[in-house]
Amino acid sequence: MSVTFDYKNAMSFMKKTEMENLSQFVKQAHHQIHTHQGPGSDYLGWVEWPIQYDKDEFERLKSAAKKIQEQSDALIVIGIGGSYLGAKAAIEALSHTFHNQMEGTTEVYFAGQNISSTYIEHLLQVLEGKDISINVISKSGTTTEPALAFRIFREFMEKKYGVEETRNRIYVTTDKTEGALRNLATEEGFETFVIPENIGGRYSVLTPVGLLPIAVAGLDIDAMMAGAASAYHQYNNPDMTTNGCYQYAAVRNIFNNKGKSIELLVAYEPSLRYVAEWWKQLFGESEGKDSKGLFPASVNFTTDLHSIGQYVQEGRRLFIETAIQIKKSSVERTIQADENNMDGLNFLSGKTMDEVNKKAALGTTLAHIDGGVPNLLIELDELNEYTFGELVYFFEKACAISATLLGVNPFDQPGVEAYKINMFALLGKEGFEEERNQLEDRLEKISGE
């Protein structure tokens, strides 16, 4: 086991019997998920995915990644939500901190994750003079943000390369048979990869959705899938006493029921920032419905100990805190003694920076316990492709169990449509005339008040 869960630093805020009392429900939730039943059961494809994914498609994906690396200086990944955050999380966590500035790599940029004209203009500028390929990722092909970006980049490339060569540089990840993007890909002859129909966006990082960009960035996706497969086996056990993944789900449920309202995901490595963003989507979108759920927030320590650390220590007692800790840093640096010691830090000389970072983490945990914040700990032996795959599966399964215990459908996201309907209405899209009239009346009323 290279990912472990530990809740001993929450035990002063709860009783052992609370866990025991939950174990039967966890078993039931496990059974429901493994027999593909319950609300949202059409989206349980992720459960067995790490041991059942299509190996031929996987090899073809690796070849495509190699082809992109050879044909281009940079890959533009066009996607939003689950078609964006998984790859972004993996690449930030596992690549060089300044990946796009280092020699000998294929740069990876993201587009279609916002509607900022400044962002896309600046992106086009930084790409000037570079050879590029595109991976456009969308189940339907009609989601506004990525579809707009795709229009812009296709036009940009057709001007630069001509229609024929552009075709050779566009890679599409979409539905197997249906939708605008599938149809376009068929018509134009783009190389395509399939978004499995039984895996939702926030569960899709280990499918071609995440894997193609991750492989282009030079990461080892074989190891990533092996890590996920290992997690499949580790957490395939209904008995909560030996299943850390289910313990995490249960502890979240306990503190939710005690009235905590925020779970703070804490990382001590800045490269994990987008792992936290990915985690926020996973848990926020799965649980945040029917007026329920812990609100998922995140911080980078020790950085943010000097910003919202004060609030976490002494503000409203809203939190549980879950820290991700890497046992063995991939880089070691020993602190040197300084002749004058004017900063008073010579007591650290001979220690490694990572040792200091770890003591800061432990010191923080103890301080926050004193401040009334139950602390959970997820430890990775190292940070690499294997443990990343394992961690992803750990969170995915914990989330499904946790949301099931909460009594919601873990796999839908009905609330995401609300702003889109208003947006389409306000933009005058056909079929939204009635909504438009209603909104305009409403806006007039608001500004008249």
Add this chain to the structure above:
Amino acid sequence: MSVTFDYKNAMSFMKKTEMENLSQFVKQAHHQIHTHQGPGSDYLGWVEWPIQYDKDEFERLKSAAKKIQEQSDALIVIGIGGSYLGAKAAIEALSHTFHNQMEGTTEVYFAGQNISSTYIEHLLQVLEGKDISINVISKSGTTTEPALAFRIFREFMEKKYGVEETRNRIYVTTDKTEGALRNLATEEGFETFVIPENIGGRYSVLTPVGLLPIAVAGLDIDAMMAGAASAYHQYNNPDMTTNGCYQYAAVRNIFNNKGKSIELLVAYEPSLRYVAEWWKQLFGESEGKDSKGLFPASVNFTTDLHSIGQYVQEGRRLFIETAIQIKKSSVERTIQADENNMDGLNFLSGKTMDEVNKKAALGTTLAHIDGGVPNLLIELDELNEYTFGELVYFFEKACAISATLLGVNPFDQPGVEAYKINMFALLGKEGFEEERNQLEDRLEKISGE
């Protein structure tokens, strides 16, 4: 006025009389702040700063920035908390999205804001072959994170440039007379800038703390100070009915009292991400004490509408939402018609992307009101140095009034010490022996349970 505040989209959740009832207390808080009284009154130097800052030091700072631009390819800014977030926020908001990759700029990197050995190693790698200068920012010079980074960079530079030339490339921003860093600077003859003693870290972005890196990045700090001075005059009025800054403070107080627990700062431009991080420190550190305060969280829309948007729409009703909106985008891009219209987006052709972004924002506001989230709006005419300065002052003053209404000291941060004491004890620092023994007993107990 190029920054305005509007709370009409919160009015369905509150009464006009609630504002009226608060106005006398806002007046009182205004009086307290402007006469430099009340808790933390030693740290009210920021109030008159935009109209009283030292113009000679300001000119010297601009010369130093020019010198750095001439002598180096890159500036490394070493600082944490308030000595980091302000400059980072300004540079991200106002520079090119890919600033460090663009030709003809002085690159700006940050260090000393974490204890990650991976981060600092990667930073040293990306700097290979570049000429660098350092701006180390610390009131005391003994804060662990920046002091460690400074040791590493000084050694790195002395190897690269020799002792003499290194001296010429180190710029120190620190206390006027006291502290380890001041003493070292005097001894070594580094060029120094002063952190005003009556301005706390989170209020320091418009002092040399923020201004030197901001100027090196090529931004117009004259305009920034002019914007802040304009805000000083605009918000120098105790009457809440005509003071948007105080209205924001009052509305926050009202919803805090109604039981809301999170304020979500929303931006529709990705470049504002670190403005939100800066804002989190400002409000979190000022208000998060005595078990009080709205928890400051942030999102980038429309990006995050596809991740935690679901939670905001339908999860627990914890929120108020404050959107920052830029009226006139600095970049315009018109959406082109597509012959085949397979993505169905031709109804947008002829519109600008920014128009779509604005309608997404309005659609989101209306959807979130329907979801029970009171919506506040801060509008900037444009995003530039002037409005940035204005916005900073708007938030600073609103925060002071809001924290005063909440009944806390807006200018201390007693909780930040807690983790440091534990960390020093665990690392065996002299003088912390007793704490160390206590912690070790406690850790033994926890792991024995």
